[in-house]
Amino acid sequence: MTMAAVIERRTAEAPARSRDSRIASVEIIPDLASAEPAWRQLEAQGQLSTPYQRFDLLSHWYREVGARENAAALVVVARDGERRPLLLLPLVLEAWHGLRLACFMGGKHTTFNMALWDAEFARQATLADLTALLAPLRAQSAADVLALTQQPRHWRDVLNPFALLPRQPSVNDCPVLAIAPGAAPTDLLSNSFRRRLKGKERKLQASGYRYHVASSDADIDRLLDWFFRVKPLRMAEQKLPDVFAEPGVEQFIRGACRAPLPGGGRAIDIHALECDEEVIAIFAGVADGARFSMMFNTYTLSERARYSPGLILMRSIIDRHAEQGYRALDLGIGSDDYKRMFCKDDEPIFDSFIPLTLRGRLAAPAMSGLNRTKRMVKRNQTLLNLAQKLRHTFR
Template sequence: MAFKVETLSFSQWAAAWAEPAGADPGAACLFQSPAYLSLWLDTMGRARRTEPVFVRVDTTDGRRVMLLPLGVERRHGLKTLTFLDGGVVDYAGPVRLGPAAGEIDWEGAQALWAALRAALPAFDIADLDKMPAEIEGTPNPLRWLATASQPSGWALPLEGAYDDYQRGLNPYAVDSRRKRRRLQDLGPVSFEIAREPLVARQFYDAMVEQKTRRYLETAGKDYFQTPGWSAYFSQVAAREDFGRQVHLSALKVGDRIVATHLGMISGDTFYWLMPTYEAGPVAKLSPGRLLMEELIGWCYGAGIRSFDFGHGDEDYKARMGGRRRSLLRLVRGDSLAGRAALKVARSKPARAVQDFYWSKLYRPPKPA
């Protein structure tokens, strides 16, 4: 199989997204949609000085293979080819796959990579991570090139009724009822969704305060100081399509916000993205988990079919009924400097440092 690779402007790429392909556009991942990428480029992309590279791949006989939203940015002095992420994206990969994508075998993947390298701007290292093994019901054509597995993605299929889920699948249901009663001793408990800008701003400010504290506790770093993060999350929360694509909610005791969540909706999937909760004695009553259960119940009522817990292998995701989604990572050196850097990074001393960092210094917080 031979390939034709084109680099497009963002507007051309967005138009190609809208063309008929092997699956409906709504089935593609939220994080690679033109609307989302426009926001990402204006915030994260600008702050990170990412050079976006929008790619279309067809076979030489004119059949659609895929679209790729890529970028080149400097990491440790090396030009790195990556998806448009910067730490705020749960899933990435090719999108709008055509039928030809499913025909690519190992040999075809090597030819595909050669065609991509020839068409893309120069880079030292390719680091394409968080890729689902299957996209839009079609095997990911880059899976043959993946060199490592990522932490998994997890999603809860919303089948049957919420009451059935609480009785049969949620192992925390009894404990949650007990803690909710204790929370009610402090004041009336309410679940609220931001539906107008003033409320959204209140919830957002509480979210930043609570999440900053949690980042400092678990990682010793305020990630909202990472270039682009504050502008990105602020613009997401400020969108006026509350309850449709952007979803900002809170659990309150009286007028006190004890937990918040900033998520997104795409098609029939709800994405659990940025949960926070208040510190102190109230944290022992698991307000973050109570808010998650409220959101799952809301999704059942809204006709949402999947509650996506996102990227990461925290225990609670499987315990709450989540199903694992395999994710892949492609890492390749494309220059002498890039190959040398990867060789050093893969050495035993370097791996030991990385293992220590991830196991000791950063522990992803569980919902309280």
């Protein structure tokens, strides 16, 4: 029996079970089309969610990647007594070593995972509300474990209510650059670093390069055609697996980059440096008016790579978003050297493994321990080197 068939029998609305909660009902929805109206409502201005949880991004991921991997949609919507949505959990149900895991949609392509919240409700949410949310999931045995990873502790200065649940630090940190209102360019990047980039930039000037954000479908298609030619070569150069070659990933990225947002822009924005002869570098990411988060990038294989075009493009992106009043910028999880050049702080992100069934009570501590071990290895250079050697050997 497929995962989708299991969920299909559990679509009835289930009453929340706490009189102390504003949540009056919880609905478990097995398809994105039925969940879309509540989803769109919770994306509206004044609500609280990250741009990674936009319907226009995750619907492309689910159709092109999640469904190919036999993941089944499991969207959880909590409503108040007047049927207004208070929160939406965009989950999929996956099989893992004989267990049913409910995980956030987006897989490895989302840096941050979070529910979509009514902002007022998020600010006032209590443990009683979360208990009311989880009760129907436990009652219906919709999954064995809620594996909720890479959640930001705060978003737009509001505490993520899921931080009230048992939690632990995520495997990886996320370097972040905080942008104070009215910050001078030298507050964001030091004068010495800017001078270094200026020297490299002068050498690129001979190419007559330009910086821009792709706005037309034709520009988006052209830049992605280049990206999918160059990125596999860069990944092979670094002896890394090419995640962009996995089934459906290219179609997901192309669809999300072209998906228009109601207020303008695209679900994924592409920033580029180009000259007449070639594309020099691109950085693509998500933005919500307050924060830019990078998703993927690459740079040219030509001699122009000697002039650090990726760093020059990143500086341009930072300056652009600072001028637009953004408050933060991140380059995704991981502590690559180039990320630390720009982002000196770390975003607190956490994981929660919540058991929903008896089997889940046995599995959740093991999953928690596995992630703690991974985090420890990432922070011990000797263990990390050993793990990388073993991975290369078995590959």
